[in-house]
Amino acid sequence: MRYIDLHRQSAVRAVLLKSPQIALRLLAASVISRDGLWLARPEMQDGARHEATASSIVAGKASGVFAAEQSEVRMLLGLPGVGYLTAAEYGSVNLPKLFAKLLTLPDDDVLRVLTFLMAETLPAGSEAVEILGHLLAVDMREWWTPDEAFLDLLRDKPAINAMLAELAGKQAAHIHVAKTAAVQKGAIRHCLAGTGGRTKVEGWLPRYLGFPMQSYTKRKGLRAVDNWNAVKKLFS
Incomplete structure (x- = not known):
């Protein structure tokens, strides 16, 4: 009973x-x-x-x-x-x-x-991932390399242009700013592969992948950024 x-x-x-x-x-x-x-x-x-x-x-x-x-x-x-x-x-x-x-x-x-x-x-996508990434000093360069899956998912033109600036310089990004996202992603591919007259860039890590995650624009809505901002004072 x-x-x-x-x-x-x-x-x-x-x-x-x-x-x-x-x-x-x-x-x-x-x-x-x-x-x-x-x-x-x-x-x-x-x-x-x-x-x-x-x-x-x-x-x-x-x-x-x-x-x-x-x-x-x-x-x-x-x-x-x-x-x-x-x-x-x-x-x-x-x-x-x-x-x-x-x-x-x-x-x-x-x-x-x-x-x-x-x-x-x-x-x-949890707060725990953000906290552990910070506490364990996870370096995503050791675990990730750019691939087609990542590039195919990119839709935000300002963010894509900012990535191009990281890889090819501000002047190249300015030249491409009015072009389509597909064209700009093509330029990014050339930078990563060292083709199309571009110098090959090694070890590039987009701001989205790092710990803490960072944005390319002032727009809000990135969950990982919000998660970390909500708890970072507890672990600083």
Whole structure:
């Protein structure tokens, strides 16, 4: 009956407060199995609506590093197969078996599992991404290179012209300012490839990709910029 269940649960959780190592292992098992009150889910990067975006993410260096760690963590826990560590549905991972396995692992391995779980469930476009990018001093030049998917998504002509100025200089950008976005993006492609008489530019990082994100115009509406501005005083 509910009376008995609640009293027993109340006593167990009070005693659990003095056993953080056991609690951490049960936490990991609960998040992975989605058992009990935990409903964590992974950021579905491979479910991007835009096919070119999905392909760009999969081809990126960061995805390769993440996939390698994902495979190693699954092996560490004795979980077969590939894919997200967080269970796709309730019951697909047995909590008691996983908890028992975690109890045999040293603290460093458990922290490795928890670190991976946090990374896997980190929401794209969130305040947490902006905060971590700042705290970890993430240099996007190590993880991203310009590709067609990025250029194809550009629509804002003033922003495109500002990017051209970064790559080819203000004079070239001024010459192109009245031309179509497609023509200006073509000039950007030449700068990145070193074709069309342009000097090849290495290591270019658009303001949108850096931490913190910066805008190319005075218009508001960039969520990542707003997210960081709302919390940066807490982490300065």
